[in-house]
Amino acid sequence: MHDGAVQEFAITLEQAIEDRLGQEPGWLKRDAFVQVASDYLVDDGTLEDLYVCYYVSPSGRSRMEVAGYSISDDGRVLDLVTADYGNHGQTISRDQVRRRFNWATLFATACRDGHHRDMEESSAQFDMVQDIHSRWHDIDKIRIFLLTDGRSTLQDLPSAEMGRVSITHNLWDVERLRRLATSGRHEEPISVNFEELGTPLPCLPAPNSGGDYQCLLTLIPGQLLADVYELHGPKLLQRNVRAFLQARGKVNKGINETIQTNPDRFLAYNNGISATATGVTVEQRGSETYLLELNDLQIVNGGQTTASLHHAAKRDKADLSKVQVPAKITVVQPEVLDSLVPKISRYANSQNTINEADFEANSPFHVELERLSRSIWSPASAGSTRQNRWYYERVRGQYDVDRARRHTSAKQKLFDLEFPRSQRFTKTDAAKYDLTFRELPHMVSLGAQKCFQWWTLNILTASSTLPGEDYFQDLVAKRILFEYGRSDIRKLNPGAGYLANVTTYTLARMAAEVDLREVLTTVWREQGLPEHIRHAVHELSRPVREVLLAAPGSGNVTEWCKKEDCWKSVLDIEWAGLRPWVPGQAREVVST
Template identity: 35%
Template sequence: MEQSTEAFFNEFRQEMLAGAEANSSFQLASFMETIANELIETGFVEGFEFCHYRAQRGMRVDGYWFDDEGGLDLFIADFESRTVLGSLTRTEIDAAFRRVFTFFQNAVEKELYTELEVTAPEYGLARQLLDRFGFIRRINFVLLSERALSDRVQSLDDDTVCGISASYHIWDMSRLNRQRNARGAKEALDLDLIEMFGRGISCLPANLSSDSYSSYLIVMPGEVLADLYGRFGARLLEQNVRSFLQARGKVNQGIRSTIMNEPSMFFAYNNGITATAQTIKTQQTNDGLEIVRINDLQIVNGGQTTASLFHTRRRDKASLENIFVQMKLSVIDAEEAELVVPRISEYANTQNRVNAADFFSNHPFHIRMQDFSRRILAPAAQGAQRETRWFYERARGQYADAQSKLTPGEQRQFKAMHPKAQMFTKTDLAKFENVWDEHPRWVNLGAQKNFAKYASRIGKEWTSGSDKFNEFYFKRAIARAIIFRATERLVSNQSWYNGGYRANIVAYSIAAINELVKKHEMAINFMQVWNEQAVPEVLLNALGKASSFVNHDLVQPPQGISNISEWAKRENCWTRIIGQLADLEDQIPQDFFDALVQVSEQKEEQKSARRTQKIDNGINDQKRVFDIGAETWGLILKEGAPKKLFSPKEIAVLQVAAQIPVRIPSEKQCAILIVCLEKAQLEGIVQNETRQA
């Protein structure tokens, strides 16, 4: 049952206050970051940097994000920690947007940065706005409000600001409530092609009498595709394709060359685009059938083509008048989309096999992490009377869905066992892990890019040996989460902290401590953190020293770099910190190093966990083989063998499986059968098994 906006407001307020308390952050920062994280997860924005600045001259800004393609998001808050849900009027909306517009205008036209403190976040933003002004092609002004939008406000027209296309967006309590009630899905794009382009797009129905979906073949004008990408950017791309583009280069040079030199051959040379939609509207014309409206258009293969069309037109002033792209559009309703769209994306992207693009929420890695999170009890923290669990949300909305059919009493029990503060997402996990195992600058590049890096690494490691991802890995990941969040609280409480760059300071502080530990050929005692569900005092003190050291270094970027958060994203930032670690080591008491454990001791724990996981994998494989049944194994053998999908050894094992229970496959044979199953799924002989949340 859908929650009322007022009930959502009260729940959201408690969530925000709990976040502010847990992170020792100001309520405004907690409010902004809570909503921004929601928008990042659903793909509305790519990232968020908190930056609160308010001046008497009618200027205000509360956050920002620059993307790599000339997009700028400027955020402003409507927040006074209200206890009652109020109404947001058009007059108040106009006033808020006027304040953030005035800040932008003063930054780019009046050199506002010259009036600001050099180490303050607003200085870096104002300076970067001026420096990057020629590169900015689109501005999204985003108002985040703790009130409900008045029914009288119907729409906000696009505009031009300082010669740049600008649009205005409001995320109020009503819209956020609708977003969460949509089972955690992102807000769908609703494209009226007649309104946008003055005409529909010709299409040819291509579905073969299927009741579950319909398909259309389209010759898509390059101008239309580039315009859509220019307006909606990465929101047009299905999430895994978005990760792919962030993990790879911006423009495919072969595509660019064809656009520039042989535009008439583009249709012949290009592989085309695979896309999905929830619904479409068509109309019959004298020229045939046209699509005039598309709801939730998502490109699941062809993201490079789409982005390259836009960038080549923009950077090279290339005409797309004679460019056309073949598109296969599958219309799939919302209930089927979660299962079917990832499969379409997976199979459509086989020509460009990229781990990040394959790293769906139903990837076995995520399934295993979810299973651990639902099964493993975390020890009771100091002073607590019961064990709890850390809830891994591998797919958006799982935490809310798990409570949706519970009574109020059962919901209280659920939250006691799975505290909201112990819920973490895929992007959270990537952040907790990469700050220790990868370059800390990846964490500073934003949630989506950091996840793409993590996905690429874990995808390769899973293929080489999935038993590495075991109970020890899960418990260590939680220990790292505890350390990460404790460091956030620690930084917020420092006397020198001015409210900016916390994410950058936290990432480099943990990485600096890790580097010192590795220098001594020792290891953090992660199992102690897990067992105590808290950070030992000696480690916390060391992180405090590291955070002060890192902050002092970060706020002094090299000559010519004005924005500290941008400096934190560069390779040289980490190189410079590493070069000064001897100074940090002198500040850290010996008791910290005395509390470390031998690397060999930790490796032995990992080996033991891997041995146990191998046994578990074997048991799981055997159960899966028997659950699938002899009939399906017989089908796989019958349809796969003529296609030469299987080796002679695999065929022999399939013949055994096809006789279950007369013949029983061994543990090693079951592992071979799982490989055969994956081949059959890729070939479309059988479908992937569905997974429960």
């Protein structure tokens, strides 16, 4: 074990936890740890998303306990996260690990059996349990993740079953989190050994490949491709910006029809997949070349094909034995991975206009936004002459890496003055702020990653224009409005749930009525909220909360907030609009 490296990472982790506590007053350190650690896994593609929500309750002679959950877009995978925080790098026992997994399993059982009927309604915990119960009939796989700041030597994590539902266990201790967070990569690599899977693939190496890549052509049996997706899920498609659409749209209906009616013609009808890897093992057997293993595998085109095959096999019990999928595999050198693979993904998807631009971290849009953040000074706030900058963190962990490059404490203090940690924001933050003031709070309520994906595909791809100084200043102003507004709303309702939802809906409702151009200009200039805007947020937040809590039908507030009908109901709130505020004066805000 690298004790020094782990201790250094633990310090960085604690700082990130403190940052999150500042953004989420009312959270315990455990909750902030879960959010920070899960962010690494979401960036990695291991988790699609996570809603942090701690719940503990007796269960017979034991207990049920979870720290958060997420359900996949297709509804078939339930992710439960449990946490063991406060170990500070010390070893945790195997029994401790097994207990946590068991508590999460007992929670899943209780959700299945309708435990929400015994809970207080209109709480985030109630929503979580009810949501899982209402969607249980679609769930066929549960993944339990134990996140811990301790160390574990436990290697054997056997799978289990709950009736027809399979359960897998995933342990992320501090050492594994450190490797992921400090590897310089956005994801933990996927390795696929075709020989171990029982199907080494005959392949054709393309002649005259470039010096920094080589190409292989092969056919992948449909069932094998579905099995690989079952093992790794959407993470296999992490570098494919459209991957999360999965089994939607006309293309996929055509794929499913071919699988069901003409599986032997799949090869003729389907263009196949394009994949990348950083390592390959091939073997010559007589006159044939066989592909045995791929390291760091990613499908950059053909995500819909892959997900559709998996869907057909799992949900429709389709026979894929006659399905063959053509595949082009580009093996690239690790040092050119981040520059070459996005281009491969972009050009492989060029037949689909929504993918004309690649909007991953290395895309021109995000690179330019980063450049602007390092060059634009913000105005000095009232009563001060000191200026500083807003730090756009294009890649997770970038802020800490930049700070660490200043090798003396004096230089790090200067960095802190120029780029205060409180003025750091990320790609998912940018999406949340922008969509809120585009009056799309129901999209923000989908969660950080889904919100970012929607923003990428529906906003950023609509324009090839790179962000300029005005765009950056407006984005920072939106950030100030959102975070100041969030803080004020929290103070009005200490300890109340749904803070993020109330915040995005309140500010979107305000944006629908005001001269947003004027407001953003004022906020950027003052680097804070003018008093009349703060009081507008105060007044609007109360009726907005009432609308959100009045969820129709199932009464699930979290799901209600994701619907456009919820936004329409908030738009029905009557409001007189911004006007100069006089201390002691109140304005009426009513909901209709």
